Amino acid sequence: MSGDEPIGEVQQAAVGAVATVPPGEGPVLDVIGVSKVFGGLVAVNDVDFVVPRKAIVSLIGPNGAGKTTFFNCLTGLYRPTTGRVIFDGRDITAKRPDVVTSAGIARTFQNIKLFRTMTAVENVQVGMHPRLRSRVTGMILRTPFVRREEKNSRERARELLDFVGLKRKDELAMNLPYGDQRRLEIARALGSEPRLLLLDEPTAGMNPQESEQLRALMDRLRTERDMSILLIEHDMKVVMNVSDHITVLDHGEKIAEGSPTEVRQNPRVIEAYLGSQA
Numbered sequence: 001m002s003g004d005e006p007i008g009e010v011q012q013a014a015v016g017a018v019a020t021v022p023p024g025e026g027p028v029l030d031v032i033g034v035s036k037v038f039g040g041l042v043a044v045n046d047v048d049f050v051v052p053r054k055a056i057v058s059l060i061g062p063n064g065a066g067k068t069t070f071f072n073c074l075t076g077l078y079r080p081t082t083g084r085v086i087f088d089g090r091d092i093t094a095k096r097p098d099v100v101t102s103a104g105i106a107r108t109f110q111n112i113k114l115f116r117t118m119t120a121v122e123n124v125q126v127g128m129h130p131r132l133r134s135r136v137t138g139m140i141l142r143t144p145f146v147r148r149e150e151k152n153s154r155e156r157a158r159e160l161l162d163f164v165g166l167k168r169k170d171e172l173a174m175n176l177p178y179g180d181q182r183r184l185e186i187a188r189a190l191g192s193e194p195r196l197l198l199l200d201e202p203t204a205g206m207n208p209q210e211s212e213q214l215r216a217l218m219d220r221l222r223t224e225r226d227m228s229i230l231l232i233e234h235d236m237k238v239v240m241n242v243s244d245h246i247t248v249l250d251h252g253e254k255i256a257e258g259s260p261t262e263v264r265q266n267p268r269v270i271e272a273y274l275g276s277q278a
């Protein structure tokens with residue numbers, strides 16, 4: 001598990017019709033009453049949350065609002081204290097991170113987590129691992145099937161790097177400029193062929209031009225690859241321009257949700273978040 005203390009069993013909230021919605025229909029992600037408690041601290045408090053198909057949904061809120069903890073509850077890094085996580089009609093509550101990835105959710109991290117001494121292509125190939133069919137014995141014996149799959153995965157990795165706009169594909173990850181490392185993280189996440197992509201502050205440390213390129217990339221992921229995106233982001237320009245829907249957390253609670261226009265005008269949001277920025 002994640003290193004946080006065990007909290008007890010996940011309470012089985014009522015799922016009603018949600019769990020019976022067949023894959024491919026209904027929202028891609030349906031989160032029901034998720035809470036996460038660390039000792040006495042309620043980091044996420046009974047949050048309901050939906051990501052419709054092919055939507056870009058942003059999760060915003062002041063520092064410490066519980067956004068990353070919420071992500072960690074979705075991706076199996078944390079076991080939620082209460083609540084259910086339904087992905088594409090399937091209950092993935094408290095499943096291991098590799099199971100969640102295989103189910104079709106990929107993520108990037110607030111602090112970039114690349115294999116620093118591997119090339120960009122190799123990093124993306126690692127990301128493809130959940131979708132590869134080679135077995136360990138085949139890898140040791142270097143069977144024709146393994147060699148063919150490796151070649152295909154190298155070509156596919158290069159395509160994904162093209163898609164995210166990364167030119168220095170054979171460069172070691174640690175030698176890439178910061179913006180390219182962020183792009184590489186996204187390409188690696190795409191390697192597992194997710195239907196839902198979770199991005200944790202992808203524009204952190206980027207200049208305005210790079211942020212705009214990333215916004216355009218998110219748009220293309222949705223329109224060209226039918227992907228749904230859940231975004232944690234502090235750059236309000238990016239959030240307001242790219243999101244179909246925004247949810248606002250404050251002290252672990254959902255205090256508002258709606259379209260960018262609705263959220264921008266919500267007095268609780270202005271007070272809790274936009275106000276504090278101003």
Ligand SMILES: Nc1ncnc2c1ncn2[C@@H]1O[C@H](COP(=O)(O)OP(=O)(O)OP(=O)(O)O)[C@@H](O)[C@H]1O
Pocket residue numbers: 003004038041043061062063064065066067068069070110
């Ligand atoms: N493993 C942990 N153990 C104990 N407390 C934690 C743990 N992870 C997060 N917290 C606490 O939970 C609260 C929510 O933190 P979280 O990182 O989820 O907020 P955030 O909205 O992502 O913040 P930021 O915008 O600064 O990244 C904070 O008070 C934080 O200190």
